[in-house]
Amino acid sequence: MTDLNKKIAKEDDEFDLKKLLAQFIDHWKLYVFSVLFCGIAGFLYVRYSTPLYTAHAKIVVQDEQNGSASFLGGGAMADFSKIFNMKSNVDNELEILLTRDLLEKVVKELNLNISYWRKGRIRAVEVYDQSPFNVSFLPAKDSIIAISFNIDFHNLGADNKFDISCESQFLDTTFSAKFGDIIKTSVGTICITKTGQPFEDAGYYFIVRSTEDLLTSIRASLEGVVTSKTTSVINLSYNSNVPKKAEDILSRLISEYIRRNITEKNQISDSASVFINERIAIVSQDLNKIESDIQSFKQANNIANIPAQSQALIDNASEYTEKLNEIEVQLNVNQSTLDLLRNDATGNRPVPALVSDPTFLGLVEKYNLLLAQKEKLLLSTTSINPLSQNIESQLKNLRKDLIQSLDNQKKAMQIAKDKIVNENSQISSLVKKVPVQERRFVDLSRQQSVQQALYIFLLQKKEETAITKASNIPTASIIETPKCDYYAYFPQPKTVYGISLILGLLFPTGYIMLLAALSNRILKKEDITDNTQCNILAEIGHSDKAGLLSMSDDMRSVLAEQFRIFRTNMDFLTGQKKCPVILFTSSMTQEGKSFISANLAQIYAYTGKKVLIMELDLRKPRLSQMFNMPNDTGFTSFIISEKPVMEFINPIPTSPGVWLMGSGPIPPNAAELLMAPIVIPMFEELKKQFDCIILDCPPIGAVTDAQILSKHSDVNLYVLRQRYTFKRSLDIINDLVENNKFPNLYLVVNDVKKEGSYKYGYGYGYGYGYGYGDSTSTKKKKSFFKSGKR
Template structure:
C-alpha cells in the first residue's frame, strides 16, 4: 500500500473529525451567536428610531371651455417642473413656517433623548441678540417653582430664572411658558429637558435632508412626497403641510401664468393700437385728397408738408420716450442701492412698457425690506430674495434695452421719411412717389390691423379659458403618523447579526477542520505509513490521576485495562520467540504518553505472571520515578558509570512481578552512556532474571539517543497521541523502518476517543512538559498539561456537562 502524501490542508472529509471539532467549538459558536444577539440588541435599543411618512398628490385641472371650443390650454401641467418646485428650499421653508418647529424639545434620557413634538409640558419664546446664542442646546429642569438652565457643551454654569417672564441670558431673550399645573408636576421631579433653538438657515438645511419627492405615476400626474425623521407625527405634519402648500401654490402659479399671458396680450394690443393710430394719421391726408377727388401727384407739395408735420409730431414723442428710457436704463445699470432702485421704479410705475416687470421687482424689494426687520442679511430667505431681485433687474435691463433699440429704429424710419418730404418740397419734382408711399402705409396699416384683431381674439380666448378653469388638484393619500419605525429594523437586525455570529462560528470550525494537522484515528496512521502494524488504541482516562501513574491495577476490568490487554495479546503476533523479550517505548516529542504507556504496559504484562522490569533511559527528563512515587538518587545513570550496582538500582513496585530502575541523576552525556558496552552487559544480565524488559527511551524526534537500543529490541513500539501528535510525525515512523531498518516496528494510538483540543471531554494530561534544554544544545520544549488528565481539575457545572459531553 502506497502511503499518501501529506498536505497542509485537511483535504478529505472525515465525519467523525468534523463532529469532534464541532463538539469542542460548540461553546464558541454559542458565544458567537450570543455576541451577534448582543450587538443587535444594543443597536435596536440605543439607535435613534427613524420614522417614515408619505403623501400622494394629484395635479390636474378641468376646463369645459377648452373642451367645447378647442382653445389653447394655458394651464398645461409640467410634472418635472412641479417636481423641482417641490424640492426647492423655498417651498420647504414656507411649509415649515406653518409648523413652528424652530424650537425642538426633548426629554433627556440616559442614552437616548426622546423628542416631545407638540407634547412638551412647556414652551419657549425667544428673541436673538447674538447669533451665537443658538449654537448650543439648553438643559432645563425645574426646582422650587423656577427653571434651572444650563448650556450643553459649554462650561458657562447654570442659571435659575423665573418662569413666564422674559429674561436675558448671554445674548438670548428668553421666556419659559408653563402652566401652574405642569409646573407643580415638574417641580423637583428630576426630569431634565433639552431645548434646541435652530437658526432659520440651518432649519431648512436640516429638514431638506429627510425630504424625498418623486413622480409616482406620470400618466395619472401624481407625485409622492415623503419624509424620514425622528418623530412620526412631525414627519406626517411636514409632508401634509408641504402637500397643502404645494397645491395652493400650484393653483396660484397657474392663475398667475394665465394673468401674465393676458397681461402680455394687453401690452401687445396697446403697442399695435399705437402703431395703427400712427399709420392712420399718415394715411389721413391721402384719404382727404381721395375724398375731394383730387389726384395725388397734382398737389404733392401740400401733401408732403402735411405728412412731414405729422411725422414731426411723432418724432418729438419718440425722442422724449427714448430719452426717458435711456435715463431709466442708466439708473438701474449703475448698481444703485435697493432703496434708490425702489424710488426709480416708483417714478416709472406708470410706464406701460415696463409696468409688469417693474411691479414684480417692487414687490421683491418690499418683501426684502420687511424681512430685514426680522432676520439678518446672511439668512437663507434674504439671499434667495436677493437672487430673485438680481434676476428681475437683468430682465428689466434686457426689456429696456430692446425698447430703446425699437424706439431708435422707429425714429430712424421717421427721419428717413422727413428727409424724403424735405427733398420733395425743395426740388418741386415728383421724385417722391406718393402712390408707393400710400400703398406702403396702407399695407402696414392692414398688417397691424390684422395682428390687432388676432390679439383681441386671443385675449378673449384666454379670458374665457381663465373663466372656465377649475382646479382638480387633490391629496389622494394624506400622510399619517406611522408609529412603527423603519430604522432600526429589529427583526432584520437580529436575523443579520445572529446569522453573522453563526456564520463566523461555522467559518472558524471549517478553518480549524481544514487546518487540522494532528492524528485523529488509526486510519490517519494507515494512510500516511506503509504497512506498519498498529498494536492497538488506548482510550482517554476520565479520572484524575497523578503523572504517568500505574492505573491498570486500580480497576482491572476497566476499558483502559482491556486496551492494554489487547496490546499485550497483539504483541504475540509480532514476535513469538522463546526467551526474554525487550520492549522499547518511544515517541516523536514529549507529551505523547510514552512513559505512561511503558509503565502500564509493564504492569499488564506482570499480571500474566511474567517478571517485568522497566528501565528509564530518558535521562534528560526522567519521569518513571514520579510515576512510582520514589526518589531518583540512583538509577541507570549511576549504574552505567559503575557507581551503583544492579541490585542497588532495582526497585520493586506494589505489583509482585513488576520491578523498575529509575533514570538516576541527570548525566552530562546520556547518549554515550546508552551506547556503552556497560549498557549491553546490563541488558544481558537482566534477561537472566526477567521475562520482559520494558525500556522507556527518549523521544526520537528530539534526540537520537534511542536509535541504537531500538534497532536491537524485539518489540519497538512507537507512541502516537490522538489529537496531539502532528501528522508529519508519522514520517519519523516510516523513516525508522525504511532508513534505520528497524524491524517489527509497531504503533500504539494513545488518547483515542477525545482530548481537550478536539474531543470536548476533560483535559487529561501528564502535567509536565518535555524540555531538553539543559545546556547540551537541545532547545526543544513542549508545555505541560498535555495528556489524559489534569493536575488541578476544575469543577464543571452539570448543565454545561450535559450540553457539551456526550454520554
C-alpha cells in the same frame, strides 16, 4: 496493522460531517454563552433603540407633456427633448417638490429648528407637539452649530421658575429665569413659555439647530419616487422618530407646493388685470373730461334738448357714427396692445387677449402658454439649455407675428375708418346748416359714445380675467393624505433576533476556527494523518485520575480498555517474538511517555507475563518516582560495574509481574553510556529473563539517545499528546521515516479528550465501560499531565 489503519482512515473519511461537528461540540458552553449574550444584547437593542416610522403620501400631477406639444413644435419637439434627455412634466414637478425653497418654508412654518426632548433612564424621547413648554429663539448669527439646552423646572413647573444650562464649546453657562423672560446669550435670544401640556417628573432639554443643518437632515429622510413611467403619480415618504412630525412635514410640504403652483398659474391673470386696470383709469379720466365738456357746453348755451329739425339729421348720421365708434374702439385697443408688445423690453410680460380677431387670439394663446412653459423650465434648467434657447426663439417669432398681425389689422381698420369718414363727410356738409351749438353738441356726444364703449369693453375684460383667475386649479392634487405606518420600520424585532442568533453562533465558530488556524499544537486526528504517513497504533484518552492504573480498581475502566487495545495492536506487530522490546520516545517532555510505558507494562503483566521496564531517560528519569521506587542504582551503575545485570533490577511491589531497572545516578555522558559494548549482551541476557521489555527513552527531538537504542528494539513508538505536541514535531517523524533512521516507527496519541475535536478510533470517546460503575471517574480533578506527573 497497515490494513487496520487503512480501514480506520476509510471509516473516518466516511464521517467528515461528524468530524467537522466534533470541533464545535467541545465548546458547547461557549455557544450557549454567546447565544444568550447576543440574545440579551438584541433584546436590549430592540427595547432601547429609538424607533423610526415612515409616513407616506401620494399626489397625482397633470402631465402637460402632450399638451405642450402644440407650442413646442409637436412631434418634432418631443423628439428633440428625447435627444437632450429632457425630463417629463412629472419629473420636473418632483424636482420642484424637493427644492430647498419649499423645504425651508416647511421648516419655518413648523418651527423645526427647535426640537424638544424628555430624558429617560436609557434614552431620551422627542415630545414634538406634546412639549409642556415652547421656545422662541432668535439666533445671533444666520448659521449656528446645533446646541443643546438642559431645563430644570421647579416643582413640575408650578413655581413658574426654571434653570436653563448649556455645556458647549460655544456656550457654557447656567441661567435662572421665569416663564416669559427674555434670556440673552452669545448664540441668541431665548424666551420660554408654557404650552398647557402637563409637566412630567423627568428632565427636559431642547436642541437648537441651524436651517441649513436641518435641511440636510430632512433631505436625507425625504424621498420622492414616480411610481411608474406610465402614470403621473408621485409617492412621497418621510422617515422620522415621531409619527405626527413625519405627517406634518409631508402635509406642509404638499401645501406649500400647491400654493406655489397656483401662484405661478395666477401670474398671467394678474399681469392682464394690471394692464386692464391701468387702461380703465385712463379711459375713465377721458370720459369724465368729455362729460364735463358736454355739461359746460349745455350750461353756456342754455341747451335743454335738441331741436326737432336737427333730430332727423342726427338720425341719418347715427349709422355712420356707430360704425365710426366701433372702428375707433378697435383702433384704440389695437394701438394699446401694440404699444405693450413694443415697449416690453424683457419679453416676459403676458399679452392680454383684448383683440377679437381669431388669428390674433390663437397667437396670443400660444405666446402666453409658451411664456409659462419657459418660466417653469427655468426652475429646473438654465437659460443656456438648448430647449430654453429654442423656446426663447419661438417667443421672438411669435412676438413678431403678433406685431405683424396687429399692424395688418390696424391698416385694415384705418381703411375702413377712412371710408366711413368719407361717407360721413357728406353728412357733415348738411350739418353745417345746423346751428353751431347743435353741431358742437353732436361732436361731444360722439366722443362720449366712443369712450363709453371703450370703458364698457375694458370692464368686460376685467371680469373675464377675474373669472379665469378664480377658475385656476393646481397642477397636482392629493390622492393619498400623509399617513404614518402603525409599526416602526426600525428596529425590526424578528430581524434583530435573527441576527443576534446568527452572531451568537458565528462568534464562537469564528473563534474556534481562528484558534484552530492559528494553533501550532495538534488538536485533531487530521492534524496527524494529513501531515505524516506514519500509522497511529493506539489512542489513549484523557483521565482525570493521575498516575498509574490501580491493578485492583481501574482494570475495568475505559482507560484500561484502551491500553488493552494498545496491547492487542502490539501483539499484531511483535508476532511470535518471545521477548519483544518496545521503545517509547517523543518530541519533548510532558507528552506522557513514562505514563504510557508504565501502564502498558502493567497491562502486559496483568496477562501473567513477566515485564521489565527500563528507565533509560538518563537525564530526567521519572519512572522510579512514578512507581515510588528508589533510584540509587540502575543502568548507569550497571555500565560502570562488573556485576550481573539482574542485581540492578527490582520488582515493583504495587505492580505484580512488573520489574524496574532504574536509570541510576545521572551521568554527564548519557549518549556514550548507551553506546557501551556491554549494552548488547545486557539485552540478550534480559530477553532470556523476561517476556517483554519496555524502554522509556528521552525525547528524540532533544537528544539522540532514542536513536541509539532503536537498534535494540523491535517496535518504536512515538508519543504525541493532543493540545500539547507542536505540529512541527511531525516533521521530525517524517524525517525519521523517510531516511529510515527509526525503523518500525508507530504513533501513540495520548491525552485524547472525548469531547474534543479529536475522534477516537474505537468508539471509547462515547464513554464505553462495563456498565456497572467502572468507567473513568468524572470528578473534576487536576490532570496528571498539567500537574507535571504524567
